Amino acid sequence: MNAFGGSRTALRLPRPLHPGAWWLWALGMATAASRTTNPLLLALLIAVVAQVVAARRTDAPWARGFKAYIILGLVVIAIRVVFRMLLDGQHGTHVLFTLPEIPLPEAAMGIRLGGPVSLEGVLAAFYDGLRLATLLICIGAANVLANPKRLLAAIPPALHEVGVAITVALTMAPQLLESGQRVRRAQRLRGDAPGRVERLRRIVVPVLTDALDRSLLLAAAMDSRGYGRRAQVPTRTRLVVSALVLAGLAGVAVGTYGLLDATTPAALGLPVVAVGLLLAGVGLSVGGRGVRRTRYRPDPWRAPEWGVATTGALVAVALVVIGGINSAGLHPSVQPLEWPTLPPLATLAILVGLLPAVLAPPVRPPTPRRRVAVDSSAASSTSTTGRGARASSGSDAASGDDIARPPVVVEVRT
Amino acid sequence: MITFDHVSVRYPDADHLALVDVELHIDEGELCLVTGRTGVGKSTLLGAMSGLVPHFTGGHLSGRVVVAGRDTASHPPRELADVVGVVGQDPLAGFVTDDVEAELAYGMEQLAVSPAVMRKRVEETLDLLGIAELRSRPLRTLSGGQQQRVAIGAALTAQPRVLVLDEPTSALDPTAAEDVLAAITRLVHDLGITVVVAEHRLERVVQYADVVAEVLADGSVRYGPPAELLRDAAVAPPVVHLGRLMAWEPLPLSVRDARRRATVLRQELADRPQPLRASVRPSGAPLLATRRLSVTHGAVVAVRDVDLALAAGEVTALMGRNGAGKSSLLWALQGSGSRHSGSVSVDGRDPAELPAAEGRRLVGLVPQTPADLLYLESVAAECACADQESGQPTGGCAALLDRLVVGIDHQAHPRDLSEGQKLALVLAVQLTARPQVVLLDEPTRGLDYDAKERLVEVLGELTSQGRSVVVATHDVEFVAAAADRVVVLADGEVVADGPTAEVVVASAAFAPQVAKILHPEPWLTVTEVADVLRSSAERVAP
Numbered sequence: 001m002n003a004f005g006g007s008r009t010a011l012r013l014p015r016p017l018h019p020g021a022w023w024l025w026a027l028g029m030a031t032a033a034s035r036t037t038n039p040l041l042l043a044l045l046i047a048v049v050a051q052v053v054a055a056r057r058t059d060a061p062w063a064r065g066f067k068a069y070i071i072l073g074l075v076v077i078a079i080r081v082v083f084r085m086l087l088d089g090q091h092g093t094h095v096l097f098t099l100p101e102i103p104l105p106e107a108a109m110g111i112r113l114g115g116p117v118s119l120e121g122v123l124a125a126f127y128d129g130l131r132l133a134t135l136l137i138c139i140g141a142a143n144v145l146a147n148p149k150r151l152l153a154a155i156p157p158a159l160h161e162v163g164v165a166i167t168v169a170l171t172m173a174p175q176l177l178e179s180g181q182r183v184r185r186a187q188r189l190r191g192d193a194p195g196r197v198e199r200l201r202r203i204v205v206p207v208l209t210d211a212l213d214r215s216l217l218l219a220a221a222m223d224s225r226g227y228g229r230r231a232q233v234p235t236r237t238r239l240v241v242s243a244l245v246l247a248g249l250a251g252v253a254v255g256t257y258g259l260l261d262a263t264t265p266a267a268l269g270l271p272v273v274a275v276g277l278l279l280a281g282v283g284l285s286v287g288g289r290g291v292r293r294t295r296y297r298p299d300p301w302r303a304p305e306w307g308v309a310t311t312g313a314l315v316a317v318a319l320v321v322i323g324g325i326n327s328a329g330l331h332p333s334v335q336p337l338e339w340p341t342l343p344p345l346a347t348l349a350i351l352v353g354l355l356p357a358v359l360a361p362p363v364r365p366p367t368p369r370r371r372v373a374v375d376s377s378a379a380s381s382t383s384t385t386g387r388g389a390r391a392s393s394g395s396d397a398a399s400g401d402d403i404a405r406p407p408v409v410v411e412v413r414t
Numbered sequence: 415m416i417t418f419d420h421v422s423v424r425y426p427d428a429d430h431l432a433l434v435d436v437e438l439h440i441d442e443g444e445l446c447l448v449t450g451r452t453g454v455g456k457s458t459l460l461g462a463m464s465g466l467v468p469h470f471t472g473g474h475l476s477g478r479v480v481v482a483g484r485d486t487a488s489h490p491p492r493e494l495a496d497v498v499g500v501v502g503q504d505p506l507a508g509f510v511t512d513d514v515e516a517e518l519a520y521g522m523e524q525l526a527v528s529p530a531v532m533r534k535r536v537e538e539t540l541d542l543l544g545i546a547e548l549r550s551r552p553l554r555t556l557s558g559g560q561q562q563r564v565a566i567g568a569a570l571t572a573q574p575r576v577l578v579l580d581e582p583t584s585a586l587d588p589t590a591a592e593d594v595l596a597a598i599t600r601l602v603h604d605l606g607i608t609v610v611v612a613e614h615r616l617e618r619v620v621q622y623a624d625v626v627a628e629v630l631a632d633g634s635v636r637y638g639p640p641a642e643l644l645r646d647a648a649v650a651p652p653v654v655h656l657g658r659l660m661a662w663e664p665l666p667l668s669v670r671d672a673r674r675r676a677t678v679l680r681q682e683l684a685d686r687p688q689p690l691r692a693s694v695r696p697s698g699a700p701l702l703a704t705r706r707l708s709v710t711h712g713a714v715v716a717v718r719d720v721d722l723a724l725a726a727g728e729v730t731a732l733m734g735r736n737g738a739g740k741s742s743l744l745w746a747l748q749g750s751g752s753r754h755s756g757s758v759s760v761d762g763r764d765p766a767e768l769p770a771a772e773g774r775r776l777v778g779l780v781p782q783t784p785a786d787l788l789y790l791e792s793v794a795a796e797c798a799c800a801d802q803e804s805g806q807p808t809g810g811c812a813a814l815l816d817r818l819v820v821g822i823d824h825q826a827h828p829r830d831l832s833e834g835q836k837l838a839l840v841l842a843v844q845l846t847a848r849p850q851v852v853l854l855d856e857p858t859r860g861l862d863y864d865a866k867e868r869l870v871e872v873l874g875e876l877t878s879q880g881r882s883v884v885v886a887t888h889d890v891e892f893v894a895a896a897a898d899r900v901v902v903l904a905d906g907e908v909v910a911d912g913p914t915a916e917v918v919v920a921s922a923a924f925a926p927q928v929a930k931i932l933h934p935e936p937w938l939t940v941t942e943v944a945d946v947l948r949s950s951a952e953r954v955a956p
Contacts, residue, residue, distance in 0.1 A: 061552075149512055164510075171512060174554075186786035188750050189779055189844065191771035191803045205789040209829060214507045221508030224464050225572070226495030226524035292526040296519035297533065 014364045016058070019146030020154060021305035021360075026142030028312025029353055032319040033134040034260040036330040037127040038340050041350060042134045046073075048353045049141045055357035057144060058364070069140025073133030077126065084125035085117045092120030092335065120334045127334075150299055158241065158287030164227070168218065175214070179207050229292060237286070244283025251276020259316075262323065307359040311352060318349035415576060415608045416440040416463055418635075421477035423458055423467055432458045434633035436477070440610065440625060442575070445602045447619055447640070448612040449649050450629035452862045453832045456612040459629060460578050463610060464498045465491040482575045496525055499569030503581045505561040506553065514540075514556075514564050515549050521572040532571075539567045543597050558736055559590025563597055570601070576608045577601065583618060584859055587735045587888045588923050591618055598622075614862050617651035617891065617927050620644070621668035641665045649863050652891060652927040655940045659947075672931045679943075683935050686946050701726045701882045702747065702777070702851050707756035709742045709906075716742035718906040719756070724851060724882040729873050731897035731914070732886040733924055739906040740886040741782065744853045747884070748779040760851060771803070778849035782856045784840035788828040793839060796828060804847040815842040818872055833860035834868070841872070851882045858889040870896040894918065894926035894938035914938065 026049075033045050050066075057063050085099070101114040148170065155163035183206045193199040222228075255273030258264045322345055323330050329343030418438035424431050432455050440446045448456050461467035468475045469490040479486045482497040491498075499521075502508050511517045518539055522532045540546040543563045548556060556564065562582055569577060579598070583591035599622050601607045613619050620626070620640055627637035628647050636643065641664045644654045653672045657665045660679060666672040700723035709717040717739045724730060732740045745751025747758055749765030750773070758764055765773040781787070790796050797811035804810075815822065819838040822831070828839060837857055845852070858866055866889070873883050873896050887893060893900060893914065900917040902910035902924070910917045915936040919929045928937055937943055 149516070168510065171509070182783070183786045185745075185750060186781050186783075187789075188770045189748070189774060189781065190787055190800075191774055191847075192769070202789050206786050210785075217502060217504065217507040218510070220466055220470050220491075221500070221502060222510055223470055224466060224491040224495060224498070224500040225510075225521040225569070226492045229492050229495075229524065229526075294523055294526050294529055294532065296516070296523055296529065296536075298529075 012361065014362045016147065016150070016299070016364070017056070017145075017308065017360045018154070018299040018301050018305045019148075019151040021301070021308040022146040022356075023142045023151070024309040025312035025353075025356055026138045026145075028309075028314070028316040029141075030135050030138040031259055031316035032350065032353075033131060033138060035262055035319045035323045036346070037131055038330055038332055038343075038346075039127055039130055040340050040342050041330070041346055042130045044342075044347065044350050045134055045353070046137055048350055049138055051354060052357045053141050053144055056360050056363060060147070062148060063144050066140060066144045069137050069143075072140075073136050076133050076136065077129035080125045080129035080132070081122055084121050087113060092118030092337075094119035094337065096122065120337060123337070124334045127332075153295065154299060156284040156288055157291040157293060158245065158284045160291060160293065172211070172214075176207065176211055179210050183207050183210075237290075241283050241287035244279050245287065248276050248278070248280025248283055251279060259320075304359050304361055308356040311355045311359070315349055315353045318352070319346060322346050322349065415442040415444075415482060416610070417478075417480045418462070419478040419480070421462065421475065421479055422633075423455075423462060423473060423475050425471065425473040428473075431633050432473075433462070433629075433635070436635045438627060438635055438637055440608060442608055443602065443606045444608055444624040445599070445622055446608075446610045446625040446627055446637075447616070447623035448610060448627045448629065449616060449647065451631065451649060451864060452614075452834060452860070454631055455629045455633055457580055459627070459635065460500075460580050460610060460612055462486065463576065464500045464578050465489060465494045466500070492524075495521065495574075496572050497575050499572060499574035499577045501562075501565045501569050501577070501579045501582060503584060505558075505565035508565060509553050509561075509568075511553075513550055513552050514545065517553060517564060517568045518571050521568055525572055535571050535573070539571050542570070542600075543567045544593075557590065558586050559593050562586065562590075562594050566594070566597060574607070576610065579609065579611045581612055581614065581860075584614065588890065589735065591615075595619060595622065614649075614860070615651075615889070615891075616649065617653065620651055620654070621671075640667055652940050653931065656928060656931065656943065659940060659944055669927055669930045672927075673933075676931050680932055680935060683932065683937065683943070683946065686950065698725055700724055702758065702760045704747065704758045705756055707743070707746060707758060708754040709739070709746045709752065710754040711742070711752075715754075716906055717746060717903075720903075720906075720908055722747075722901065722908070722911075724884065726850075726880045726882050727877045728899055729877055729883045729885065729897050730899045730901060731893040732884055732901050732903060733888070733890075733893065734903035736888075738903040740903055741855055742906075743903065744779060744855050744884065744886055747851070748777045748853060749773045750779070774844070774847045775804075775849055777851045777853065778844035778847060779853040780837065780840050780844055780855065780857060782859075784836050785829065787840050787843060788836070791827060792825050793822065793828060793831070794824040796839060796843060797824070800843040800846045806846055806848075811842050811846040814845055815839060817875075818842055819868065834862075834865035837861070837869075838872075845876075849881070851884070852876055854883070854885045856887055857885060858887050858892050866892050867895070890918065890924050890926045891939075893924070894929070895941075900924075 029045060029049060033042060036042065050070075053066055057066070095116045095118050098116045099114040101112065104113055149167065152163045152167050152170075180203060183203050186206075187193075187199075187202045190202075193202055251272055253276075255269060255271070255276055258268035258272060259270065319330070322343070326343075329341060330346060332338060332340035416438070417440075418436045421433060421436040422431050423433040436459070438459075448459060450456050458467055461471060462475065462479050463481055463486075465481075465486045467473060469486075475487070481494065484494060484497065486494065491500075509517055510520050515536060518536045519532055522535065527535075540549055543566060545560060545563055545567060548560060548564070553561065553564065562585075566577070566579075566582075577598075582594055582598070586594065595618055598609055598611065602609050602622075611619060611623075623640050625637055626640045626643045626647075627635055628643060628649075629635050630648075644650050644667070645658070645665055647654075650658075653666055653669060656672060657675075660675070662672075662675050666675055702722075702724040704720060704722045707717060707720045707722070708715065720743060722743075732743065734740055742751060746753045747765075749758070749768065750770070753766060758766065760776045763776065765776045768776070788796060790799060793815070794812065797815060798808060800811040801808045812824065815838060818841060819835055822835055822838070828836065831839065841852075841854070841857075857869060861869065870892070873885070876883050885893075885897065897914050900910070900912065900914050901908055902917065902921075910921075915938060918924050918926065918938065919933070919936045925933075926938055928939055928943065932943075
């Protein structure tokens with residue numbers, strides 16, 4: 001049944017959006033952000049992105065890190081401004097304060113350490129930093145909105161092995177951390193190590209050995225479950241496929257750089273991306289023919305996905321076009337100093353980026369909290385025992401009536 | 415269904431054969447139990463059935479192994495994935511994905527099953543194993559029993575004809591183990607799947623087995639019906655030992671069979687003196703005393719207001735289901751673990767306030783994965799390092815190690831040792847500091863009956879030197895043999911604390927097999943029964 005038929009109800013049933021749609025939207029917003037240094041426009045963009053995240057974010061564990069990206073953005077701005085204050089190469093008329101100057105040898109020509117700090121320099125650094133911060137926040141929004149596991153599941157069949165490697169790495173990374181904590185605690189049982197190298201060795205050797213053992217176990221498990229069955233593909237076809245895919249990916253990378261950097265010639269932008277995508281697509285489809293594998297419950301691509309993806313593309317294209325026509329509003333000048341303004345067309349284009357908050361299907365409401373008692377040996381070694389949540393009814397029955405108070409429970413959402 | 419035809423296996427760089435001239439036939443729908451001492455080749459036998467030996471592990475396999483009509487020589491494991499399902503000892507290490515549903519579907523994805531069929535099978539498997547409410551849970555948050563059932567489900571969705579399980583219940587507490595075994599027997603009886611299980615703790619499984627295959631020390635395999643084979647097998651559960659002692663024919667395999675036979679024995683033992691251990695309590699000031707000890711991990715209360723006093727010369731068993739707080743309590747007693755409130759005093763000092771090197775002279779702990787402490791290249795190097803750390807003369811640790819386990823090669827790499835040998839090495843390392851209190855966290859995992867007996871002897875030696883020993887374990891047979899006192903924890907609080915016989919005999923989950931057979935008499939081990947019968951025979955026959 002076509003998803004467009006009965007579209008009103010299909011749009012409103014809660015379901016997760018295809019992760020590719022979120023990434024396309026976020027990349028569109030990032031492209032738009034890279035085309036301007038107007039702080040007002042960038043702030044508006046950040047607000048739009050944050051609003052969409054707030055409206056369509058789930059509370060899964062991977063969806064919680066948005067604040068970290070905002071903090072990262074602030075750190076980037078701070079670093080830029082501080083560096084500009086220390087190494088101000090731009091002389092401006094409004095001097096804020098003067099740092100003591102440290103003379104550099106002749107070889108470091110043009111770079112001045114310290115000296116007067118001008119408002120123009122600081123503002124230029126601030127605009128640049130804000131642009132980079134906006135880019136980071138757009139990527140962060142994509143990370144928070146799109147389930148990385150579903151994204152890996154949507155990888156084309158020819159790149160399946162890469163996808164599996166990334167999935168396993170994502171699963172193993174927290175295990176590695178946990179293993180490190182466990183080993184560090186256990187090594188304290190041996191007393192303190194004599195030196196720092198020795199102390200590091202005591203932690204690294206068991207953790208790595210453990211990781212190696214586990215990876216062998218995992219490989220055996222995957223092998224016995226059928227991973228790696230493929231039809232016999234002649235070597236020449238495989239080489240051709242690899243060459244096509246590599247060339248395509250290189251083309252996409254160069255083209256994306258060309259799009260994002262406003263100073264490169266126009267020919268290096270969209271056309272190269274298109275050619276790259278075509279090459280990569282051909283290579284992947286040819287390579288995918290040899291792989292016999294099905295997908296369990298793949299995410300559908302329906303009207304909301306088209307809507308969200310085209311919104312991102314629209315915003316990007318609009319800002320590129322506006323930048324081509326009249327770049328004064330998008331790049332407020334620093335010398336001479338002038339107040340930045342909000343160009344109306346660009347503002348409207350950015351506000352279009354708010355649409356996914358409405359277009360994307362609503363998020364599944366959180367299931368009613370179930371009171372469960374979480375296993376108390378959570379911090380102890382877990383490689384052989386598991387930890388988990390048991391229904392409190394079971395533990396109450398076992399404790400009998402000796403306990404005067406009910407056990408402390410932790411609310412866990414299922 | 416499974417045929418081994420003169421099969422011998424030699425691993426690369428090995429000087430001896432792992433399996434020698436194995437002949438084995440397992441029919442369809444049978445539950446085959448593979449037994450044998452640690453390191454004798456059970457995993458190799460199971461690996462040969464799934465094709466992992468020699469395709470994955472390397473090595474040389476001579477002879478023929480035919481599984482469901484397919485020869486493993488021409489079929490690597492991935493070609494056998496639709497007829498053989500494999501479940502390992504550590505389910506978490508074998509999980510590829512993040513949540514239960516994706517894990518169940520993974521095998522079918524690799525076998526290119528159509529999406530509609532995949533969906534149906536996932537739902538059926540969730541119902542079959544009783545894990546339907548776990549479907550969207552991340553795998554890392556499940557308990558051990560749930561993880562093991564998900565691993566079995568993940569192997570089942572491919573609808574194999576043979577299921578191979580390598581020690582599925584070793585890490586589980588008794589109730590979780592019962593769940594997993596119930597699921598396995600249901601597969602055999604309802605679905606007709608051929609199941610091959612390797613287990614150390616035979617007391618749980620042997621009553622369900624149709625065929626027992628024993629792997630002997632020289633690498634050969636003998637197999638047959640359980641009652642016949644266990645008559646003179648090297649490893650046997652307590653109920654079989656009791657049957658051999660009383661010369662019951664045919665040999666009882668389950669508690670119920672033995673109980674029916676044991677009416678005469680019960681009457682005979684009814685007027686015998688109670689086993690000595692039950693009534694002796696060492697007296698004196700406690701070696702270690704805690705007052706209102708509490709441990710929290712974030713918002714979770716792991717241990718709540720525990721008052722415990724350990725006397726010298728006593729072995730205390732700490733029991734409770736997975737997650738009751740046993741490990742947290744042990745770590746808090748040692749001083750390395752975080753403590754929320756309360757005090758611990760050993761000889762008037764609190765181990766947590768001392769630096770690590772001093773603390774381990776008061777209380778020594780062998781953690782759940784002893785290999786975490788080992789990081790050097792040879793056993794001798796570990797021993798030398800231990801001597802240096804504890805400020806003892808060189809050779810002390812090596813001498814201790816030789817007393818704990820015989821036949822260990824001091825030039826071997828610690829990771830190449832068997833589980834029992836690793837445990838002994840870490841115990842020797844910790845004992846080099848001469849602590850007064852020795853704590854062991856789940857030492858019996860992966861140990862066979864012989865190694866456990868040796869451990870019981872070692873613990874007896876430690877207590878005779880005036881130390882106090884605490885063992886956290888699930889293994890009720892081990893507790894019956896080793897412990898003088900049992901403390902049961904549930905949800906972080908002490909629910910039972912008393913002599914072994916009192917606590918263990920009355921409980922359904924914690925009673926050893928002999929206690930269940932001779933209920934209500936408080937006899938815990940076959941050795942006790944044998945001693946009493948022999949002493950009464952000596953009295954009767956002058």
